[in-house]
Amino acid sequence: MTGxxxxxxxxxxxxxxxxxxxxxxxxxxxxxxxxxxxVPVVQDLSLDLPPGGxxxxxxxxxxxxxxTLRAILGLLPPAARIxxxxxxxxxxxLTRAGTTRAGARQLRAVRGGQxxxxxxxxxxxxxxxxxxxxxxxxxxxAHAPLSRAAARARALDLMRQVELxxxxxxxxxxxxxxxxxxxxxxxIASAIAAHQRLLLADEPTTAxxxxxxxxxxxxxxxxxxxxxxxxxxxxxxLAVVAQTCAQVAVMYAGRIVETGPVRAVFAAPRHHxxxxxxxxxxxxxxxxxxxxxxxxxxxxxxxxxxxxxAPRCPSADQLCRSVTPALAGAGGHQAACHHPVxxxxxxxxxxxx
Amino acid sequence: MTEQPTVDxxxxxxxxxxxxxxxxxRSRGRPAVTxxxxxxxxLARGExxxxxxxxxxxxxxLxxxxxxxxxxxxEIALDGQPLPSRRTRDQARRVQIVFQDPYASLNPxxxxxxTVEEMLRVHRLRxxxxxxxxxxxxxxxxxxxxxxxxxxxxxxxxxxxxxxxIARALALEPDVLVADEPTTAxxxxxxxxxLQLFAQLRxxxxxxxxxxxxxxxxxxxxxxxxxxxxxxxxIEQAPARALLAAPRHPYTKRLLAAVPQLxxxxxxxxxxxxxxxxxxxxxxxxxxxxxxxxxxxxxxSAVPPELLPGSSEAxxxxxxxxLVACHYAWPEA
Amino acid sequence: xxxxVLVAEAGPxxxxxxxxxxxxxxxxxxxxxxxxxxxxxxxxxxxxPLLAAHQPDQQDLLHVLAGPSAAHPLGTDDLGRDIWARLxxxxxxxxxxxxxxxxxxxxxxxxLGLIAGYRGGWADAVIMRxxxxxxxxxxxxxxxxxxxxxxxxxxxxxxxxTAVGWVSYTRIxxxxxxxxxxxxxxxxxxAAGLGTARILVRHLTPNVLSQAVVYAxxxxxxxxxxxxxxxxxxxxxxPPTPEWGAMMQAGQQYxxxxxxxATAPGVAVVLTGLALSLIGDGLAAELGAA
Numbered sequence: 001m002t003g004x005x006x007x008x009x010x011x012x013x014x015x016x017x018x019x020x021x022x023x024x025x026x027x028x029x030x031x032x033x034x035x036x037x038x039v040p041v042v043q044d045l046s047l048d049l050p051p052g053g054x055x056x057x058x059x060x061x062x063x064x065x066x067x068t069l070r071a072i073l074g075l076l077p078p079a080a081r082i083x084x085x086x087x088x089x090x091x092x093x094l095t096r097a098g099t100t101r102a103g104a105r106q107l108r109a110v111r112g113g114q115x116x117x118x119x120x121x122x123x124x125x126x127x128x129x130x131x132x133x134x135x136x137x138x139x140x141x142a143h144a145p146l147s148r149a150a151a152r153a154r155a156l157d158l159m160r161q162v163e164l165x166x167x168x169x170x171x172x173x174x175x176x177x178x179x180x181x182x183x184x185x186x187x188i189a190s191a192i193a194a195h196q197r198l199l200l201a202d203e204p205t206t207a208x209x210x211x212x213x214x215x216x217x218x219x220x221x222x223x224x225x226x227x228x229x230x231x232x233x234x235x236x237x238l239a240v241v242a243q244t245c246a247q248v249a250v251m252y253a254g255r256i257v258e259t260g261p262v263r264a265v266f267a268a269p270r271h272h273x274x275x276x277x278x279x280x281x282x283x284x285x286x287x288x289x290x291x292x293x294x295x296x297x298x299x300x301x302x303x304x305x306x307x308x309x310a311p312r313c314p315s316a317d318q319l320c321r322s323v324t325p326a327l328a329g330a331g332g333h334q335a336a337c338h339h340p341v342x343x344x345x346x347x348x349x350x351x352x353x
Numbered sequence: 354m355t356e357q358p359t360v361d362x363x364x365x366x367x368x369x370x371x372x373x374x375x376x377x378x379r380s381r382g383r384p385a386v387t388x389x390x391x392x393x394x395x396l397a398r399g400e401x402x403x404x405x406x407x408x409x410x411x412x413x414x415l416x417x418x419x420x421x422x423x424x425x426x427x428e429i430a431l432d433g434q435p436l437p438s439r440r441t442r443d444q445a446r447r448v449q450i451v452f453q454d455p456y457a458s459l460n461p462x463x464x465x466x467x468t469v470e471e472m473l474r475v476h477r478l479r480x481x482x483x484x485x486x487x488x489x490x491x492x493x494x495x496x497x498x499x500x501x502x503x504x505x506x507x508x509x510x511x512x513x514x515x516x517x518x519i520a521r522a523l524a525l526e527p528d529v530l531v532a533d534e535p536t537t538a539x540x541x542x543x544x545x546x547x548l549q550l551f552a553q554l555r556x557x558x559x560x561x562x563x564x565x566x567x568x569x570x571x572x573x574x575x576x577x578x579x580x581x582x583x584x585x586x587x588i589e590q591a592p593a594r595a596l597l598a599a600p601r602h603p604y605t606k607r608l609l610a611a612v613p614q615l616x617x618x619x620x621x622x623x624x625x626x627x628x629x630x631x632x633x634x635x636x637x638x639x640x641x642x643x644x645x646x647x648x649x650x651x652x653x654s655a656v657p658p659e660l661l662p663g664s665s666e667a668x669x670x671x672x673x674x675x676l677v678a679c680h681y682a683w684p685e686a
Numbered sequence: 687x688x689x690x691v692l693v694a695e696a697g698p699x700x701x702x703x704x705x706x707x708x709x710x711x712x713x714x715x716x717x718x719x720x721x722x723x724x725x726x727x728x729x730x731x732x733x734x735p736l737l738a739a740h741q742p743d744q745q746d747l748l749h750v751l752a753g754p755s756a757a758h759p760l761g762t763d764d765l766g767r768d769i770w771a772r773l774x775x776x777x778x779x780x781x782x783x784x785x786x787x788x789x790x791x792x793x794x795x796x797x798l799g800l801i802a803g804y805r806g807g808w809a810d811a812v813i814m815r816x817x818x819x820x821x822x823x824x825x826x827x828x829x830x831x832x833x834x835x836x837x838x839x840x841x842x843x844x845x846x847x848t849a850v851g852w853v854s855y856t857r858i859x860x861x862x863x864x865x866x867x868x869x870x871x872x873x874x875x876x877a878a879g880l881g882t883a884r885i886l887v888r889h890l891t892p893n894v895l896s897q898a899v900v901y902a903x904x905x906x907x908x909x910x911x912x913x914x915x916x917x918x919x920x921x922x923x924x925p926p927t928p929e930w931g932a933m934m935q936a937g938q939q940y941x942x943x944x945x946x947x948a949t950a951p952g953v954a955v956v957l958t959g960l961a962l963s964l965i966g967d968g969l970a971a972e973l974g975a976a
Contacts, residue, residue, distance in 0.1 A: 214611035239613035282574035293545035445879030458870035
């Protein structure tokens with residue numbers, strides 16, 4: 001890795017309490033249930049993202065991947081908090097920034113100014129009563145001292161960059177008048193408006209049709225190449241990661257269980273969960289072949305020692321059930337497993353299906 | 354109107370002819386939105402037909418029309434008998450549906466056992482003393498553990514709820530099961546299990562399944578035949594392997610190319626389809642796809658193509674099972 | 687295309703989702719506090735004969751406007767009647783009317799809401815237009831007008847509140863039904879050929895009434911206030927039956943020399959309102975989360 005990483009997460013732990021999370025949406029404590037101890041939703045998570053790099057954070061629901069993203073941004077829901085670890089962006093520690101006034105200001109500047117975010121539902125991300133062009137212009141002005149006119153011009157430029165057709169007319173439209181793909185492009189335009197160095201994306205294409213998804217993913221790759229932006233992509237879709245990212249980290253029950261270069265991990269997975277996940281996805285290449293599932297139900301927020309995947313793993317033994325494995329491995333490809341899938345066996349498993 | 358070819362040559366179990374579904378647009382007297390335009394398809398016993406398409410293609414409206422939830426013009430026939438929009442209880446029983454959202458599919462106040470039992474009781478499918486046992490049998494059939502039987506949906510996971518919804522549908526002993534995006538809201542590992550359940554139902558019960566999804570990979574794993582919809586019409590229909598190996602319609606080709614691939618070496622040149630799926634409120638003249646088709650000609654914008662089989666296929670006398678609605682699909686023609 | 691919501695396969699993280707309802711509700715502090723307070727108030731009023739040494743209309747003209755004493759814990763009013771006794775007996779009336787007078791609007795309004803929401807079309811149009819007319823009048827104006835027209839008394843109060851109060855329930859239930867009828871399980875029931883009546887009763891009603899029930903709690907408070915207000919205006923429960931509003935009205939003139947007369951019923955109304963609000967809030971949290 002050349003130079004220090006742009007984003008570095010060290011030993012991040014996020015815990016969620018039971019109380020206000022169940023109450024009315026406005027977060028009042030009235031009617032709250034007396035909740036007992038907090039539950040660890042993310043545990044001991046570490047990752048590094050070099051400038052301009054692309055990392056896919058993959059996991060199923062309950063794995064903690066979205067929570068990790070929110071923790072990085074400091075946007076955890078009231079019931080959740082970072083209980084340990086740190087988030088360092090461009091050398092600055094963002095973890096505790098929210099607690100002081102100066103820190104909060106700095107966090108706001110970083111969020112949006114240096115880190116752009118694209119969420120899953122573009123309709124929810126955009127202000128329904130504000131025209132598309134104005135929303136981008138607002139993002140531009142929030143982080144650069146431009147006049148209204150200059151900001152609007154820049155917004156139109158950005159819209160061209162994200163391949164929106166007929167930018168003049170589109171910029172005057174309201175979000176509900178645009179299609180899903182167009183809305184997501186507006187959101188992306190806002191996320192690159194301030195020359196952000198990092199783009200965080202949470203399932204950015206899950207809500208889109210497959211042809212539109214293809215367009216948006218291609219766009220993201222192109223923009224990254226042009227702007228040198230780093231990308232942290234959170235998704236459940238392994239194929240999307242294969243198409244857009246160079247590195248991948250697989251999450252299960254709040255921990256990273258495998259990480260490494262995408263090609264290496266997908267060709268020869270070392271963790272049994274990754275291997276199961278890869279085999280469980282139906283593929284166009286294997287018509288008529290029903291993929292096998294992974295027996296059991298996914299673990300969420302496991303607080304006890306031992307590998308969280310052990311109950312579902314064909315190779316689990318007493319060691320696995322008692323000692324939590326740490327990430328280990330050579331050449332950047334690491335897996336948290338006491339008995340990693342042997343290279344030859346892994347390929348054999350894949351071939352047998 | 355071409356007869357729909359079937360898997361074994363016998364008449365289809367479920368046949369739709371010239372089915373159209375439109376929604377009146379009451380505001381400002383705008384014309385009705387036609388979600389499904391003169392669709393014909395057939396489904397044989399024990400067959401899984403995959404219906405794919407993107408937003409606005411009308412696949413959900415078609416599904417609802419087949420189940421009787423949406424009024425439609427045209428004919429639907431089950432085992433040769435006509436099936437009107439307003440159905441008798443017994444008619445309704447024979448075509449059942451499973452929805453996408455496992456959270457909303459079950460009555461939150463009833464235990465899943467009660468949900469299934471109610472179906473048995475209302476349709477008098479079993480005498481009273483046997484209702485409970487039959488419900489247990491059904492819940493068991495879909496692979497739910499006994500401890501979940503007396504839980505309410507809130508205590509079940511997404512995959513379990515979906516299985517409960519399938520059990521409820523099966524309770525009515527339908528001939529046809531329409532599954533509208535049944536696994537879209539589920540994780541991949543759970544999806545695999547549900548798909549296996551569908552396959553088991555097809556094999557053991559001879560159930561005919563119409564699987565509606567936008568996920569082409571799922572369709573390729575599960576289905577015997579695939580039909581591709583665009584703006585309310587079926588634009589290509591063929592046995593699964595044929596369609597996946599050699600798609601004929603430009604839209605199908607682009608759709609397949611757009612699916613992200615897992616294997617490295619997915620650095621294939623991406624001929625991305627420009628623009629967005631159009632709205633069914635504004636259907637282009639001629640071929641509905643011509644506005645986005647890179648191979649469109651003037652002829653395409655004027656004359657809508659018919660869904661026709663290829664003229665020369667290897668199997669000689671039998672009409673080809675591969676149907677395409679494109680003027681230029683068959684180079685030999 | 688509907689947004690695919692990735693569903694937690696591992697099951698609900700909240701541990702209490704499958705637990706029996708009662709256990710969950712008892713842990714809700716707000717709800718518990720409200721229920722206890724209401725139980726205390728209702729209990730005191732119910733045991734009025736045991737707790738009050740005197741009859742509520744027993745006059746003692748030798749001891750008018752007396753302060754608190756051993757014989758009269760809260761003193762006496764302008765006719766020498768025991769305030770404590772009157773307070774408790776009045777409570778019975780007010781609480782009873784408050785709860786009962788909410789029942790009819792609740793039932794009527796919910797039924798209309800179900801029909802309007804599920805059937806749509808003509809029924810919906812007619813019901814909503816009638817609703818618009820009723821809503822156009824301020825609540826009290828209409829209630830007072832009806833009571834005035836029918837003559838003061840408990841029956842008139844019931845009729846007036848029913849005739850005016852059903853609208854909120856109809857709106858709430860109709861809104862819930864409009865949403866619920868698009869949900870999978872209702873559509874599945876329709877697809878399975880279940881009849882309208884069965885769908886309405888078995889499937890819709892239990893699932894759409896929760897918001898109406900929460901509203902009913904606050905409505906009881908409003909109804910009690912309405913009864914109290916009508917009593918204050920002389921249109922409600924007629925003397926000599928004790929009633930909190932009437933007591934407040936009577937005690938008004940003696941506020942400087944004998945504040946207890948008006949304050950005691952006032953405090954009673956406030957506490958009852960507080961209890962019902964807490965219950966409403968607690969229920970809202972429970973039913974909203976459910």
